[in-house]
Amino acid sequence: MKIKNITLHIISMPLKKPFVTHLQTVEEREGIIVEVQDADGLIGLGEGVAFSTPWYTEETVKTSYHMLKDVLIPLMISSPFPHPKEIGKRFEAVRGNSMAKAALEMSIWDLYARQQNVPLWEIIGGTRHEILAGAVVGANSMTGMIEQAEVLVQEGYQRLKLKISPGADVGIVKELRDHFPSVSLLADANSAYTLDDKARLQTLDEFGLEMIEQPLGVDDLVEHSLLQKELSTPICLDESIVTPLDMKNAIYLNSCGVVNIKLGRVGGYTSALEIYRLCQENSIKVWCGGMIEFGVSRAHNLALATLEGFSIPGDISSSSKYWEEDIITSPIVVKNGVADRLAGQGIGVELNRKRLSEVTRYSETFNA
Ligand code: OSB
Ligand code: MG
Numbered sequence: 001m002k003i004k005n006i007t008l009h010i011i012s013m014p015l016k017k018p019f020v021t022h023l024q025t026v027e028e029r030e031g032i033i034v035e036v037q038d039a040d041g042l043i044g045l046g047e048g049v050a051f052s053t054p055w056y057t058e059e060t061v062k063t064s065y066h067m068l069k070d071v072l073i074p075l076m077i078s079s080p081f082p083h084p085k086e087i088g089k090r091f092e093a094v095r096g097n098s099m100a101k102a103a104l105e106m107s108i109w110d111l112y113a114r115q116q117n118v119p120l121w122e123i124i125g126g127t128r129h130e131i132l133a134g135a136v137v138g139a140n141s142m143t144g145m146i147e148q149a150e151v152l153v154q155e156g157y158q159r160l161k162l163k164i165s166p167g168a169d170v171g172i173v174k175e176l177r178d179h180f181p182s183v184s185l186l187a188d189a190n191s192a193y194t195l196d197d198k199a200r201l202q203t204l205d206e207f208g209l210e211m212i213e214q215p216l217g218v219d220d221l222v223e224h225s226l227l228q229k230e231l232s233t234p235i236c237l238d239e240s241i242v243t244p245l246d247m248k249n250a251i252y253l254n255s256c257g258v259v260n261i262k263l264g265r266v267g268g269y270t271s272a273l274e275i276y277r278l279c280q281e282n283s284i285k286v287w288c289g290g291m292i293e294f295g296v297s298r299a300h301n302l303a304l305a306t307l308e309g310f311s312i313p314g315d316i317s318s319s320s321k322y323w324e325e326d327i328i329t330s331p332i333v334v335k336n337g338v339a340d341r342l343a344g345q346g347i348g349v350e351l352n353r354k355r356l357s358e359v360t361r362y363s364e365t366f367n368a
Helices: 061-077 084-093 098-116 140-152 170-179 195-206 223-230 244-253 267-280 294-302 353-359
Strands: 005-019 025-036 043-048 130-135 159-163 182-189 212-215 235-237 260-261 285-288 338-340 360-367
Touching: 005 043, 005 061, 005 353, 025 061, 025 084, 025 098, 025 140, 043 061, 043 294, 061 098, 061 360, 084 098, 084 267, 098 267, 098 294, 130 140, 130 285, 140 159, 140 170, 170 182, 170 195, 170 294, 195 223, 212 260, 223 235, 223 244, 223 267, 260 267, 353 360
Parallel strands: 130 159, 159 182, 182 212, 212 235, 235 260, 260 285
Antiparallel strands: 005 025, 005 360, 025 043, 130 338
16 A cells, blocks of 8 residues: 555534533543555545543553554555555554554555545455444433433433442442333443452442443453353443453453444554454353544444444444534434444545634644
8 A cells, every 4th residue: 555645633622511421521532533545646545543641541642653653654655555454553562552453553444445445344254234232321410311311312322331330330230221111221430440440340230231341450351250150130341351362361361341443542443353363262242342532433333333243232433522612524413323334435434624723723744
């Protein structure tokens, strides 16, 4: 693949409503948009999903930018590559920094698909026409949560995800379950618990949760395995699964029944497709996780979630859930609990240049 130049844009946009977790309240979302251009003028798009501060993983917008500019872009253009997979492999020589790697790697996959004149979902072997969508209820006040949930259920989302932490858990789950007896519910703890909280987590078993996401430490596959033995609710790992090796270890240890796959967290498609394969071979269910991202990353999520195994609704919501105006020309739309796969070439979305320039804080172009 011949690359002419790469442009990075640091953008920043306020959320319609603050996104509350026990770790962080996100009110303003920073991100990095990547454009990679070939000699024919075709452009592939990627998005860096690290936050302004390292609350979800160790990366930030600034560390991602540094890695992209000083390490990953130079490494990518240092020698030719025939296929995007080579870039995923090449980046394995750099430790960590998955979100920075993914931002660039996904732009190369998008460009590759556009060069072939086909949608990216086709390149990766996707088959689903409709992508199953669920949404997150922020950890606001109890009445705020019920009101948010009412709206999301009315909009047709197929499952609701609640953010929980010690003390803000059993009461919330019970209240939501009482209000919505038949709605599919999942609880995401973002590592808020330890094994000492086992009894508390076991009390959640009675509410018929679809799964409990990342209850324990990020590095803790062993204790997740011990916990899973004593919970009837399946554990879904999020933060703990960064590499295919993490996935193998989780499988050896029976640490989970489910994994949410996020392109950013795992370093891009090469890693995501390998993790997906491991899950398929070992009967681990998968769904597509979200990062409160902009339309470029959401469009990549839609491509990934066309894979047959993505049979559980993901964190797939309309652009309008978080943004007054997204940075793509046709915003992502979820209707009746599904988003249609995007028909255009590559990820099937284009940048809304006017909106992009309104939210851009800094841009830089690197020639290959
Ligand atoms: O833990 O799944 C998470 C958003 C940002 C960082 C981490 C997480 C989330 C979500 C998904 O819960 C929110 C979304 O994109 O709709
Ligand atoms: Mg999570």
